[in-house]
Amino acid sequence: MGTVRIRAGKLVGGVTPPPSKSAAHRGIICAALAKGAGRITPFAESDDMRATIGAMRALGASIRAEDGALLVNGTDTFRNVSGTIDCLESGSTLRFLIPIAAVCGADFTFEGHGRLPKRPIGPYLDCLPKAGVTCLTEGGLPLSIRGALRPGTFTLPGNISSQFITGLLLALPLLDGDSRIRLTTPLESVGYIDLTLDVLHAFGIEIRQTADGYDVPGKQRYTPRDFTVEGDWSQAAFWLAAGALGGSVTVRGMRTDSKQGDKAIVDLLEQFGARITRGPDGVTAAVAPLHGIAIDAAQIPDLVPILAATACFASGTTTIQNAARLRIKESDRLHTIAVGLTALGARIEELPDGLVIRGPLSSITEPPVLDGAGDHRIVMALSVAAAHTVCGAKISGAEAIRKSYPAFFADFHTLGGNTDVIDLG
Numbered sequence: 001m002g003t004v005r006i007r008a009g010k011l012v013g014g015v016t017p018p019p020s021k022s023a024a025h026r027g028i029i030c031a032a033l034a035k036g037a038g039r040i041t042p043f044a045e046s047d048d049m050r051a052t053i054g055a056m057r058a059l060g061a062s063i064r065a066e067d068g069a070l071l072v073n074g075t076d077t078f079r080n081v082s083g084t085i086d087c088l089e090s091g092s093t094l095r096f097l098i099p100i101a102a103v104c105g106a107d108f109t110f111e112g113h114g115r116l117p118k119r120p121i122g123p124y125l126d127c128l129p130k131a132g133v134t135c136l137t138e139g140g141l142p143l144s145i146r147g148a149l150r151p152g153t154f155t156l157p158g159n160i161s162s163q164f165i166t167g168l169l170l171a172l173p174l175l176d177g178d179s180r181i182r183l184t185t186p187l188e189s190v191g192y193i194d195l196t197l198d199v200l201h202a203f204g205i206e207i208r209q210t211a212d213g214y215d216v217p218g219k220q221r222y223t224p225r226d227f228t229v230e231g232d233w234s235q236a237a238f239w240l241a242a243g244a245l246g247g248s249v250t251v252r253g254m255r256t257d258s259k260q261g262d263k264a265i266v267d268l269l270e271q272f273g274a275r276i277t278r279g280p281d282g283v284t285a286a287v288a289p290l291h292g293i294a295i296d297a298a299q300i301p302d303l304v305p306i307l308a309a310t311a312c313f314a315s316g317t318t319t320i321q322n323a324a325r326l327r328i329k330e331s332d333r334l335h336t337i338a339v340g341l342t343a344l345g346a347r348i349e350e351l352p353d354g355l356v357i358r359g360p361l362s363s364i365t366e367p368p369v370l371d372g373a374g375d376h377r378i379v380m381a382l383s384v385a386a387a388h389t390v391c392g393a394k395i396s397g398a399e400a401i402r403k404s405y406p407a408f409f410a411d412f413h414t415l416g417g418n419t420d421v422i423d424l425g
């Protein structure tokens, strides 16, 4: 397993975070559902992107990378009547593709790796069989689906994963009749649904929001088009937090009017006390004395690891609430971040749906070996935290960054971070 040695030192300078993983998943899928050609730019490789590209190819789309762009042609999508879709470790790919693959009644088996086979798919196992899709599974992956998806009413919870709702929003417009999505519990991760609706609109698909969900007119067609992928606020968050903890970091190329919920990192760091500047060159976070804050994580799950890391350097108590969903991500993130930060000297109490962090952390004298838990966001959050301690740390399993941000340590170095990649496997 790959281990990275992070040495103490502040991060300073400017960085352009990678294109948004969430926007790219949606752009690739919508382009591949359109009967024609489209160019997705910029494109940055990662394991999650590989998963979605592989999935749309399995349905018949033609997709190739060229000069930092992705050329997608959906003319032959749904040509294939059977196949296997390997989602690697990508929850988005799995939850987005299940209803899409069912549109034409083809016979597909979904596979996954790491923690994905055990991440929830229950809401689909409840609602898809009622709409004509047989689901064969022993609980998780592999999952085989058979039978054509019929339009109708889809009733599901809004607080297990918004990815189920995005999957239905992507697939249902293609059906012969109108459908309705009815949510039985309040929607969490709302920003991801807003992003879905935004990208769908760009590809010519219209959805109506209702009091308890969405009305999805059927017989719609995706319009082929070129699609520009905005910068990733979930990844920008690591650099802005690093600026707030010790130096000064500017993230460039970010849309401040983005639908991504994780752009909330800017306001949250400001609440912690960081010095934030919003200028034409980008958003800058600079060091200032930080104090604990209360955080509701219902809409911003992916920010929790780096927010917890930030809280360790703030004086007083930080509470993170409404984060139960963190336990069903690439790792049990409430547990794995608490364990990692505790080894760095932090005082953290783990609650069923959150964390209480009492800062600032105490100094330790020997660099600890931290477990990256096979989880990209844990590796990245621990790396930023370790750089701001007295003696740094070693982080095992650091190759997990390949899931969303293979260039993470290259960008860490660009900002003056000091690491030795002992072995990335």
Ligand SMILES: O=C(O)C1=C[C@@H](OP(=O)(O)O)[C@@H](O)[C@H](O)C1
Binding pocket: 021, 022, 023, 025, 092, 160, 161, 162, 163, 166, 188, 189, 192, 301, 302, 325
């Ligand atoms: O739709 C998306 O692109 C995502 C939705 C979120 O998942 P949940 O809705 O399951 O919280 C988020 O954690 C994930 O990284 C990406």
Ligand SMILES: C=C(OP(=O)(O)O)C(=O)O
Binding pocket: 089, 090, 091, 092, 093, 302, 329, 330, 377, 404
């Ligand atoms: C949870 C994540 O992704 P996914 O659910 O797509 O695996 C993530 O990127 O943090």
